[in-house]
Amino acid sequence: MDFDKLTEVIRKLSLEAGDIIMDIYNSDDFDVRSKSDDSPVTAADEAADAHISAGLRAAFPDVALVTEEQAESHSVTANTFLIVDPLDGTKEFIHRRGDFTVNIAYVHDGVPLRGVVYAPAKGRLFYTNATGDSVEEVGELDKNTVGTTVPISVSAPDKTGLMVVASKSHRDQATDDYINKYAVNDMKSAGSSLKFCLVATGEADLYPRVGRTMEWDTAAGHAVLSGAGGHVVRFDDHTPLTYGKEGFANPFFIAYAPGIDLKLP
Structure with missing residues (x-):
């Protein structure tokens, strides 16, 4: 896998999907339906999924794709695959609470090696860069130009609290x-x-x-x-x-x- 290309593609697709989602989120009303497992789905889930899937298939035609909104992909068996939740937190979306994300990841040998998480309503974008280190991109988020990225790191936990x-x-x-x-x-x-x-x-x-x-x-x-x-x-x-x-x-x-x-x- 060309990780420079992967980082560029999944970052851009997540931002584009975020725009699609926010157009529907900010509309006066949107339909909510139930899937076969009784979980909710909206037009935003489906539109974002269509956009991300098309982009990933065009960029990486030889890599298997698994996505929540395409049931036929749930039988994929592959050692290497891309996996997508185009709108994670549909309940948060429906209730207009803002805590929903676009998720795209690359998995190899059972390990998610690269990924992007974009919270469009909060303007927060997190992803792994080409070397596998995680960053948060801050400031104005431009689909075509990478802005300021800040390395992120876990805390040193205080076990007493x-x-x-x-x-x-x-x-x-x-x-x-x-x-x-x-x-x-x-x-x-x-x-x-x-x-x-x-x-x-x-x-x-x-x-x-x-x-x-x-x-x-x-x-x-x-x-x-x-x-x-x-x-x-x-x-x-x-x-x-x-x-x-x-x-x-x-x-x-x-x-x-x-x-x-x-x-x-």
Whole structure:
């Protein structure tokens, strides 16, 4: 893979998809439908997916593509693939809460090596650069010109009082029970893959997920966190979370900054 080209393509596609999404987000009204698994989908999911998919297939025709909105791609079996969630956090989008993202990642040998997470309503853009290090691009975001990029890095956690981030839409008692195993200084709630990015920037130390996710929900954020020095492991045995699993469903997991003594369930 040409990582310079990959970084350029996925950055630009995420920004273009963000514009498509925001046009619908800022409209007076938009339709919400239910998919076969009862999860919501909007015109923004579908339009962003069509744009990203076309762009990736044109740029990387020989790389398998998995995307949430194309059910036929969910049977792909490949060692190397691109994986997309065109609008992660649809519930946040529907309720106009702003915590939704565009996620694009590149996976090889079960590891998300590169990724981009763009939160268009918040104007925050995180991605891995060509060398695999993670940055946040700040200032005015131009689709055709890379602006100022700031290296990001996980925190050095204070074990006497961690900063914890948890889901805004999927917080439950099991999550709270696990968080209560730690000394916590402060709690944040965030939607979508932004939670990975908050750990990657040092704005949080720990993100436990005790609930259903799919690989397209997590791969891009996982890549950004890894490029910032963080880790993502399975909840049950603390082995690395891997990708390319049958059906692309994830087990429960923990994303964290090194230095935390992880607790078992």
